[in-house]
Amino acid sequence: MNSESKRGIKIELADASHLTAFKSYVDECVTDGIVLYEFIFNNHATYLNKRIAYARGEQLPKGWTPISTYFCIENDIILGSLRVRQGDSDYINNVIGHVGYETRPSARGQGVAQLMLSYIQNTVLTDAVIITCAPSNLASRKVIEKCGGEFLNQFYSKEEALQVLRYRLSPA
Template identity: 30%
Template sequence: MPELVQPAGRYKASFLEAVREAQSSGSGLGDTLRFNVPDMQRDFPSFLAHLCRFAPGQPLPDGFVHSEYLWLVEGDTYLGRASVRHTLNDRLRQFGGHIGYEVRPSARRQGHATRILQLSLKRAHQLGIAQALLTCDADNTGSRRAIEKNAGVLEGEFRIDDHPKPFLRFWVPTHP
């Protein structure tokens, strides 16, 4: 059964393979598409440290909130990732929300988005978040389905100047 774990070196080969998949297909979150695979191969521990730069206890740059990266894995296979934001700022209240997630292209349409969101909501509940805000592009039917399967309630469809597509905002209960 897939589980959420802290990013770790044991998943390096599978994670890098997933990044290559996303980059070759052009399908992934913006930072995934910009990751420098040769640099990550050379110094994976530095990349892992970079993922933890917004963890609680770390100093935050202006405009950022504490958050944690978690990876969905099964055995040593990386399936996807989540970012659980511990609070919201004005920007995240508008677009982004408490939880962002991504499933590697070869693992899509297998229920992993629903699972990663379910486990991320449990983590949000542990942080004292009763209702999590989630957003997804209006044309992202897979993400919308995952949110709705986790009891997400649609607030509406929105647009903002710096995002090219209309997006949906959902509120999702985090109770276990």
């Protein structure tokens, strides 16, 4: 899947050709404190290949559903990453949601997250999904709401010691 915007930004399903751009993306995210990538420890190719396999339903940790990863790319630089989880579980429905994303720290405030989420709504989603964010993440809340996310409730996960805002996000 590929989408091209007026700016030359494209959204692509993650594949091995993105490795060089992925290394740079991860390194900047880790430097900024995004914990999702902290455990990669320079094993960028292994992590990326695992994410590609997850989209095919392969190599999934026990209890996980398939996850497709998309990159928002401009001039061979990954500006953001978005994951779409297929299927349901209590953990997906209540804590992490079906959609998760982050924006490269140096690309924040440029509409990258909204572009990625709108793309997913227009091309990937066939049914409404759950999307969550931390109550303190005002930027993410605004993105979800601009894309038509319907606030459902606030949820506290005792297992994760984590509070999230839950939204329903429908296809466009």
